[in-house]
Amino acid sequence: MNKQRKTDIGPPHYEKFLPPIIKKNYGKWAYHEVPEQGVLVHTAESGDKLYSLRVASSRLLSIATIRLFADLADKYCDGYLRFTTRNNVEFLLSDGAKVAPLRAELEAEGYPAGGIGNAISNIVHTQGWVHCHSAATDASGVVKSLMDELMPHFTNMDLPAKMRVAFACCLNMCGAVHCSDIAVLGVHTRAPRIDHNELPKVCEVPSLVASCPTGAIRPATVDGNQSVTIEEGQCMYCGNCYTVCPSVKINNPESDGISIWVGGKVSNARREPTFSKLAIPFLPNNPPRWPEVVEAVTGIVNIWKDNANKHERLGEWIDRIGWSRFFEMTGIPFTRYHIDDFTHAGETYKRSAQIRQ
């Protein structure tokens, strides 16, 4: 067949995929309730009720599993489902009676329901060693290791508030971890090495030099090649040079690892959106289970859980008790690395005598 090549058609219109109950009550929802963890019930002004069953997903899905979800959707909810912005799966039912059997089937297949309300939902994450060239650590493996441990907080609603955990495998932060309650971030901690033979063939020296925010890269002739050198003391391993030039080798099994950040949020509820702040500058890469990372994160979650007030997200709790107490309670050492030294560093220095003595 020799059809006209189609381009620029955009995605299918979402309306095709809305169940009738949503089409009917579109924009006319009155309120919602959470009868049990994993289930949202939205009541429309018309009185109609929409049941959403939310289940966990590893995000990296085989087509076998997607087909399984499709089949279950056909069986229980006329084929309608959606994914959430945090990669969970939501089955959309108009018949409340079908929620329990669907849930049972899903849980039997290994897809627990949960993640709603004052819980830890799925960890937003990235590619890691499965696909990305920049990764300072794996993504899916760390996330799996963490969620195996945090899972009770997904299937229960026993936390003071929502806790959003996010993961990114390098400073590009595709997991947008920069505003998470807890952010797990892969970091390089050594300056990149240069392949001086390859560099002249594949990269432009001026744009490489320009790519470095700290001016650590300087043009140089090495072994007769037009190349660059990196001033190690000036490099903070951001990887931008690597992104613009493949001859810069940044991955390093010895010095790559993971940092932990805390207290960010995105919603405007109560406090304004805010960035995550450094808690632990470096933990080693220890596959397949990253025990140091799991321990650090669960430690922070537990201390917060035991001490925060209701509705107090991690950062709000720390704001109330102060950072000194946070470091004291978690036993995390405060080091030179916690003090900012980037562009607006001075704005983070404490400039008042208001101190808990």
Add this chain to the structure above:
Amino acid sequence: MNKQRKTDIGPPHYEKFLPPIIKKNYGKWAYHEVPEQGVLVHTAESGDKLYSLRVASSRLLSIATIRLFADLADKYCDGYLRFTTRNNVEFLLSDGAKVAPLRAELEAEGYPAGGIGNAISNIVHTQGWVHCHSAATDASGVVKSLMDELMPHFTNMDLPAKMRVAFACCLNMCGAVHCSDIAVLGVHTRAPRIDHNELPKVCEVPSLVASCPTGAIRPATVDGNQSVTIEEGQCMYCGNCYTVCPSVKINNPESDGISIWVGGKVSNARREPTFSKLAIPFLPNNPPRWPEVVEAVTGIVNIWKDNANKHERLGEWIDRIGWSRFFEMTGIPFTRYHIDDFTHAGETYKRSAQIRQ
């Protein structure tokens, strides 16, 4: 007499000037009261009472006036007096009965008592046209014009909280206006002109070029002289080039004037110390009485007085009601100049959806 030249003796020891009641109760004060505006009564643990009568001063004092104060001090308080950190004069009495007659004499001489508690105290200020080469306006004249109007708030205690007004005649801010409830600041608003004939004789071009924070100054040969040019669009009139080189002429009767800043504070009480923020970018120099400046400042004081809660300093009130409402209530237009564009400008952009709609 041919005495050895004395140097590095430092100031006289303060103890010589402490009245006996202070020496006795030094560091052993129990509490204070303010029986009437202008009078502080400090009770010591011993039960002794120290009466301080605070009177206004123009700071620029003739020796005639200082001798008058000395005589009055002799007459009423054994010769003991001090000045405050805001340039008021405090007579230190151990006999409460003498406060009223001393006050009467001082007021008769034109030195009203006041400035204590929830009041406007003296305006911290600088040299202006009386002594400084940098001044974009006069200091004492503006201060006098303002205090003539604000004086009821000095002699009463009818304000929601303390109000600290400060004045500086150029961006060097010798009045340290940057953390005042209301700051009145002389500003230049045109790029300096250069005296190209004089410059090579009195200034070093490289240090002059280096002095400019915006890089507006470039070396140039003008009329055969090694000099500099100023890129007008890049100059924000900070005057630093003028400070390092007299051949740069920054004073300009047409474009010099006054800006008004609000909401700063220094104390740690309730809110942390904070900078003053721009309210009015420019008002003309209109001596001898600067009516535009007086009107602007009294306008802000009155609106704050009528609307703030008790203990709420100007900046705390604005924090509570929001800047939009401040501009609305005062009728001051919000302009492009109010939006920061210096080093940390981005930190002042509003980065949340928390808005009073």
Add this chain to the structure above:
Amino acid sequence: MSDTTRETPLLDELEKGPWPSFIKEIKKERERPMVGDLLGLLERSYGERVGHWKHGGLVGVMGYGGGVIGRYSDLPEEFPSVAEFHTIRVNQPSGLFYSSDALRTLCNIWDKHGSGLTNMHGSTGDIVFLGCRTEALEEVFSELTEAGFDLGGSGSDLRTPSCCVGPGRCEWACYDTLDICNDITQSFQDELHRPMFPYKYKFKFAGCPNDCVASVARSDCSIIGTWKDDIQIKADEVLAYANNGVDIEKEICQLCPTGCISWDGKALDIDNGECVKCMHCINVMPKALAPGKERGATILIGGKAPIIGGALLAAVMVPFIEMEAPYEDLKELTEAIWDFWGEHGKNRERVGEFIQRVGLSNFLDEIGLEPVPEMVVHPRTNPYIFFVDEDEEDDDE
């Protein structure tokens, strides 16, 4: 060397435990040589603690500059089937809604041409097809478009817009996030598929200030629903919450950021003029409270991750705007931004960094907005004001 049965003791550890296992997912497709080799490569990474992917290369489909991320293994001899292992970004439908048939259609295409592995979804919102050989790209693309799907963005272009579920299921949506996301995506197909910006540009649409799509942190143009009038109160439902254990004073009044809500044990009183639409009170009592009726959105510009000047949250550009189809105001504003940034932005300079470099006031001038106090936390504190020649100013008007 491609071997679908090789041992993966380290990865096998990650099949254990209660959370869904991505290794199980990969193994479900391990009969494909590509996936077998992926497992081998990944096991190697786990052993050596380092990735085995080379720096990406430019690959794509005809006429498009974006939508495909090239990826090559650095061990092509040992793992030949993943020598090429590109990803295809397939533009998701607004709100991530699917019918089972649509999902099966996608699965069938991917079954035929690729690894059978996906991400549902990528961080930007795309359906990610993980692992495609170069030669198969064009086939996948034509089958996708045949089925009504198209590619998403990558490179220095408009990235795939995304949104929260909005009016599809949420009672708080202050505008139609699904419609606008679809509309903007369709309206800017060229910008989405053909990189011509200084750097990437992302849209995210959140129906209310809860921002369930993290727009303020993750998009160059963050649209957050809000309202102007009074919060709607059902007094009896408030009482019901109070009777059912909500400590309204402690849980709501004391946590309201402006302290504008009060409770006397019987009725709620909101000083709506002071309310900053934070959503907290509504969140806690969804049956009793609801956003007002005069609804619209706040437009914020410049959110991004840290590369390279540091992360930014998006900044308020339009405090309130009605968001009705066909969204002409937003489109005009967007084009004005793209024009100015497109002309003066540096290579790899996100619009948020660009605004900081040129100054917000100058940026506003160029895109035709008036400065308003809602754009700043507070007016400037430093006295370094560039006074504009008034004649020049006038010329502009």
Add this chain to the structure above:
Amino acid sequence: MSDTTRETPLLDELEKGPWPSFIKEIKKERERPMVGDLLGLLERSYGERVGHWKHGGLVGVMGYGGGVIGRYSDLPEEFPSVAEFHTIRVNQPSGLFYSSDALRTLCNIWDKHGSGLTNMHGSTGDIVFLGCRTEALEEVFSELTEAGFDLGGSGSDLRTPSCCVGPGRCEWACYDTLDICNDITQSFQDELHRPMFPYKYKFKFAGCPNDCVASVARSDCSIIGTWKDDIQIKADEVLAYANNGVDIEKEICQLCPTGCISWDGKALDIDNGECVKCMHCINVMPKALAPGKERGATILIGGKAPIIGGALLAAVMVPFIEMEAPYEDLKELTEAIWDFWGEHGKNRERVGEFIQRVGLSNFLDEIGLEPVPEMVVHPRTNPYIFFVDEDEEDDDE
């Protein structure tokens, strides 16, 4: 042309009104030719709306680099008596205390050699003698030292330290501000009189967090008194305030920055671990509350006006330190700071700007302090960490 009776219609306007008039002050000395000319020059400035002083020149007394500000009129022909009109900065006694005799001594010296005009006091704290001819400088200086006074600072040196009234009269002084101010001034006479720093360096001593000498904003080294233990409460006096109209809940509890103080209508309860020593509750009820007994100070470094990198408030360097004579800790810290800044600071770079340039962590390393969380509002948000080679780190220890 010097004329002590010339008309000054503009200035005369400023003799009116209730506030003390600086014009009246000037006129009190107008019989001196210098002051007559000053009035003329000033009247001219008022008419022309511009100052008539030339860029200052270097003048001083023998062996000193600071203490005098050179000033020359740009209309020397017209106003010859102010052709030279320098100021002399005379170091004030701590706390600005005087005996009438001391004041008269100063007046007599100034009467004899100068304009008879002063500032009581300059913004840094000095007694300022306004208007001195070059040739009189040395005479004034020798009479001053004879009377026990000395000059203050100017130029790139230690500036005249100053302090609040402290234990001299205030019940809240947490250390002896008068003594330390005097001690530091005396200890560093050389640094005060002979400029050898990159730029000026100011000390200000405030006895408690009310900071009545504005130290946090106006000094490179701001010392603010504070305490570690519990606020002292006199329960009966609290009740007395409550009965006399202080609304404790509203005026105190609701304004406490950490909400750590509560009132049940009968007794005050303070969670002292949460108290940030802001002083507010104590300020409102001075008879009932007082700082704790375990007293000391917080040391903050780097406050300054805007020139040139922007204004800075001083930043916490030592959260708590006991402040007892002879203040060895403070002196050692100060010398360590001066050494590092002195060696590496740029010309006209205040220490606050210097710290930002080199980074606080590096600065701490060099001056020998450990990083503690009290030094920051919050830990860093950007991931751009410079990891220090651990061997190097160890070397330091």
